[in-house]
Amino acid sequence: MKPFREFxxxxxxxxxxxxxxxxxxxxxxxxxxxxxxxxxxYRTLRGNSLAYELxxxxxxxxxxxxxxRHYAANCSRRGTSTYDGxxxxxxxxxxxxRLERDKHDS
Numbered sequence: 192m193k194p195f196r197e198f199x200x201x202x203x204x205x206x207x208x209x210x211x212x213x214x215x216x217x218x219x220x221x222x223x224x225x226x227x228x229x230x231x232x233y234r235t236l237r238g239n240s241l242a243y244e245l246x247x248x249x250x251x252x253x254x255x256x257x258x259x260r261h262y263a264a265n266c267s268r269r270g271t272s273t274y275d276g277x278x279x280x281x282x283x284x285x286x287x288x289r290l291e292r293d294k295h296d297s
Contacts, residue, residue, distance in 0.1 A: 209245050211238035220245045230254045252294050256287035263287075 209220045213228075214235050220242060228236075228249045236246065250258060266279040 205241060206245065209238075209242050211236050211242045211246060213237075220249070223249045225249055226251050228254055230257050233258065252290050256290040256294075259283045259287045 207221060210217050211220055212218070212235075213232055223246075225248045228246065229251050230253060233250065233254050236243070238246070247255070247258075260283070263279045263283040266275065
C-alpha cells in the first residue's frame with residue numbers, strides 16, 4: 192500500500208504546485224480565481240496537460256465555450272456511431288452555443 196499512498200501524495204503535491212505561463216508570467220494555478228480567465232488570456236496560456244486540466248474551472252463561460260469548440264475541432268473521432276463522436280460533433284458544440292447565447296441574453 193505504501194507505493195500507492197506515495198503516488199497519491201505526489202499527485203496531490205503536483206496539483207497544488209502546478210503553474211501555467213500567462214502573458215509571459217508564471218502563475219500558480221491555485222491562486223487564479225475561478226471563472227476569471229477570458230479568451231484573450233487563454234490564448235497566451237502555456238503549460239502541460241495537468242495545467243490545462245486544472246485551468247478548466249478558471250475560464251469564464253465565454254472562454255469555456257471557446258475552449259470546448261477548440262478541443263472538439265481537434266478531436267479525431269467523428270459521427271454519431273460512438274459516444275466520442277457524438278460529443279465532438281453535436282453535444283459540445285451545442286453546449287458551447289447555449290453558453291454563449293445565455294451569456295448574451297443576461
